[in-house]
Structures are given as structure tokens and as C-alpha cells.
Amino acid sequence: MGKSELTRQKITETALASFRERGYEQTTLRLIAGEAGISVGNAYYYFPTKNHLVQELYLRVQTEHRQNVAAALRSTTDFASRLEIALLAGLDALAPYHDSAPGFLQAAISPTSAVNPFGPDSAAPREMAIALFRDVVDGSSNTIPAALREQLPELLWMAFMGLALYWVYDASPDQRRSRRLASRASRLLGSLIPLTRLPFVKGPLAELLDMVREARL
Amino acid sequence: MGKSELTRQKITETALASFRERGYEQTTLRLIAGEAGISVGNAYYYFPTKNHLVQELYLRVQTEHRQNVAAALRSTTDFASRLEIALLAGLDALAPYHDSAPGFLQAAISPTSAVNPFGPDSAAPREMAIALFRDVVDGSSNTIPAALREQLPELLWMAFMGLALYWVYDASPDQRRSRRLASRASRLLGSLIPLTRLPFVKGPLAELLDMVREARL
């Protein structure tokens, strides 16, 4: 490994450790530089912004989400159960960062931020996350209309983003309220699936899917 | 008016004008102080935080939303039309600030921020906004189940918060995509109302309302 790569890695590791221990705001660039044994300016030679360091964190959380969910998903083919598993595993992956979640949220929410989950810089972890929800859908034995089945992964990912937002604000012990919301919402969605085949539901559903599709582009 | 009140007002007016002209980030406290003819420290004597100055802005936007909507709402008793009117009027009230909306969003999103729309400091404007959506519902001639009717205003306000979030990211000219989304969503919701009386829809609806109620507390 080249010397350059080594410096970069030293910065990344130091930053991630500090993010975890001290949270976003307390993790100062002078602190990172100090612990990594380099100068502040040197850190900026490798990362154009503090937020670019958060990207690494985003990726790791994503990876752990996947790991948490992989085995558990094999236990059932029921859509509601699978969705619940995925959502709860996602909350589990986030859990260590709840204390400093507001800081990270603030960093992530700006449209131009490198860590905005909807932005171009986050394409990789976003695709990973959507793929995870595609697994949830694809492994379901429920009868789901084709059009819905196709859009569902992205919709579920967006729902998870909403859940994560709720979770940031959730002050209940161990964020139990978020977990309960995830469970109830999963079951509710599951119970809605059979209704989608009713004639007077088909129209509104198609309209909903088209509306979302248009809004997404 | 006491001298103290005068200073406070001078600060507020200067800040609001600058927010409008220059946006959130470009509106610096040294700039406000300079234009208001006072010192930086003095501004902090009246407002504990830059974000507390944004509260005033939030209130004015709210007020204008109400004004924009009042007359128009008298033109129809159809729920979908009334909702559309309210949502579009809301976007109209926000329009002048779209350029600098990301900065304001960033200021508003933190749970501890004074301008977080869900926080205690924003109770007044939030109640105003919910009351506006209560008007929308109360003036509708549609047949709406009582339980839904009761929770609907708050649900619609939350939907509007979601729409506003979408609007922040909307880069289409004049934010047409946001307006189109508002229209389509209004009509879709309107078309869903009659379905709520169907027997197999009643159960899931009750569960949805209860879930939201529990999540809210």
C-alpha cells in the first residue's frame, strides 16, 4: 500500500472511531488531525469536506444492515415478516449512533451535501439499500401485482428513510417507539396486499404508483 | 414603544429582510448587527440564537399561507379541491425562499433547534397550520368517517411537511413538480375517501389511525 493510501486510511479510521465515540459535532477536524498525527490542511488534501468523512460511516452502517438481515430473511417467506425483519435490522444498525444522530441528520439533509441519501454521491449505498428491500420483496410468497412488485423496493427504502427520520427524534428508551412503529407498519402493509386485487382498489393503486414514478424522475 | 422593544424590532426587521434577499447562510450576524446599527453582542442579548430569528420568518410565512387560502377555500366544498387549494397556497407562501430553502431546512431539522416544526418552540405556528387543515376538512361536504375526520387535520399537516421537504429538493422550474405532486395527491386522497366505508377497508384504516396516534404521543 502506497504511503498516500496509508495516510488516507489513517484519517478515515480515526474519524470513524471518533464519530462513534464522540458523535458528529464533537469530532473536530483538529482532533482528527491530531489523533492521526497529521496537519489539518493535510486532511483536506484527501477529503474536500468533513461530510465526505461521514460517507464512509454511511457505507459501514449499510454493510452491517445487510449482514444483520441476511440470515434472518431466510426464516420466512411472509412479506410482512420479512419487511419487519429488514426494518428492525436497519434500526439495529443505526442504534450505536442514536445519541449523535441529530448532528448526522443535519449533515445529511442538505441537498448539496455529499452524504445526502438522495444525492449522486450516495448512489452506491442507496443502491445497496434498495437491493436489500428487493430481497425482501423477491423472497415473499405473497401474491403481489407485478407493477407494485416492481416499484415496491424503492418505496420501501423511502419508507425506511422516513422511519429513520422518526427514529432520530425518538427519545423513548432504546427507541422502542420506532421499533413498534416498524412492526405495526409492516403488518399493516402486509394486510393491505390482498386488497390490491380488488377492482375498486386497482385504479387508485395504479394512480399512486404512477404519481410516485413521476415524482421520482 | 420602549427603547428595548425598538431595538428588538430593528433586529427582527433587518434579519427578515436579509433572509429574504440573501438567504439563510449569507445572512450573517455581523451583517444584521451592522445594518441594524448595533453590536453583535447586543443581538445576542435579544435572541439566544440565529435560529430564533428564523422563527419570525416561519410565523410570517404561516400567516401568508392563511391569507392566501382563506378566500379560495370558500369556492368549493369538495375535499380534494379544498386540499389542493391549501397545499398549493402553502407552496406559494414558501416560493420566495426556495433558493435558500436548503439552509433553512438545515436550521430547522435538528430536534433541538428552535425552529424545528415539531418542537415545543414552534407550537404556535404549528397549531395555526393544523387549524388551517381543519378548515379544509370541516368545510368538506364529503362523507368522512368520524374517527378519520378527527385525525385528518394533523395527518394533512404532516403530509404538507413532507411535501415541503420534497419542494426543497425540487429543482424544476417554478417547482412545478411539487405543485403537480400536490394536485395529484389531493385528487388521489379524495378518490380514496369513499372507499373508507367498505367493510374490508375499515379494519386497516382503524389500525392505521391507531398506529399514527400511538406514534405521535
Added chain:
DNA sequence: TACATTTATTGAACATGTTCAATAATCATG
């Protein structure tokens, strides 16, 4: 090897939100 060019690294500087001790202005009260 000597030199030129590219890549890394440094440390000081800047702008900004916020804090605070010092001072001025105002006010209440004898």
C-alpha cells in the same frame, strides 16, 4: 546522479456563530 515536475504536507489565515467580562444607560427608591 542532478534536475524538473508532480504529489504531500504544513501552518497560518479567514469567516462565522457564540460567549463573556466590562461598561454604559436606565430605572427605582431613599
Added chain:
DNA sequence: CATGATTATTGAACATGTTCAATAAATGTA
């Protein structure tokens, strides 16, 4: 009015993310 207390106001200081000109180290080339 005089004086002590309260309220306003100031300006300098601090911490932080970020920038940048200067310098060192590494690398390619003759």
C-alpha cells in the same frame, strides 16, 4: 436629586470548518 440596582450595549475572544501560499518529499527523466 443621589445612589444603588437592573437592564442594555459593547468589543474582544474563542472554537470550528475551510482555504491557501509556502515548503518538503517523492518521482520521473536526462
